[in-house]
Amino acid sequence: MQKIWRLIRFSGVIVGVALLAVTAAYAANLVFEAEHYTWIKPCMEKVADSKAAEGYCVQIPLRRPHGVEEMAPGDDGNVTFKIYVPEAGCYRLWARVHWYDGCGNSFFVFVDDMDTAHAVQLTDSTYQKWHWVRTRGHEYTLTKGYHLIRFQNREDGAKLDQFLLTTAPERWKPTRAYRETSQYLWHAED
16 A cells, blocks of 8 residues: 555656646746846946846946945845736746846846836846846736836946746746747837
């Protein structure tokens, strides 16, 4: 009887993993290159970076002395994207970032008309390499249609390569740079 229960538990684990993989494969994943922004406001700037997905990224310039007097919130430099969401749903936001150090490892993130009191901080403690970070504890209920995503200055030395919005399960994590879904990026003729 114990063998049967072990087999049932093992089968349940296999089915659960398979369902997670299938669900992730059919999730809505909207991917955007940082350098294909709709608007940019200094101090944010587009720069070349050979290790970024398409050779460019957006950054908050590194200042000297670094980390002594941060520019935010007084400096409202930002990069804004007007995107089209083809399907209403609950989305998680991931960003492919490169942090300089512990004093250059964050952005503020705003979705649509969020005010500064509700800004979400995008941060972690992995430095000097491109990696994915999620806005922890924040999911965005987005309607079908156009939305604004804004990454705003918080600390100098932070870089943004890509960001994605996904309906994939909580456990899913991006692992590499992805091909942009440019059809969902607003263009002036739209």
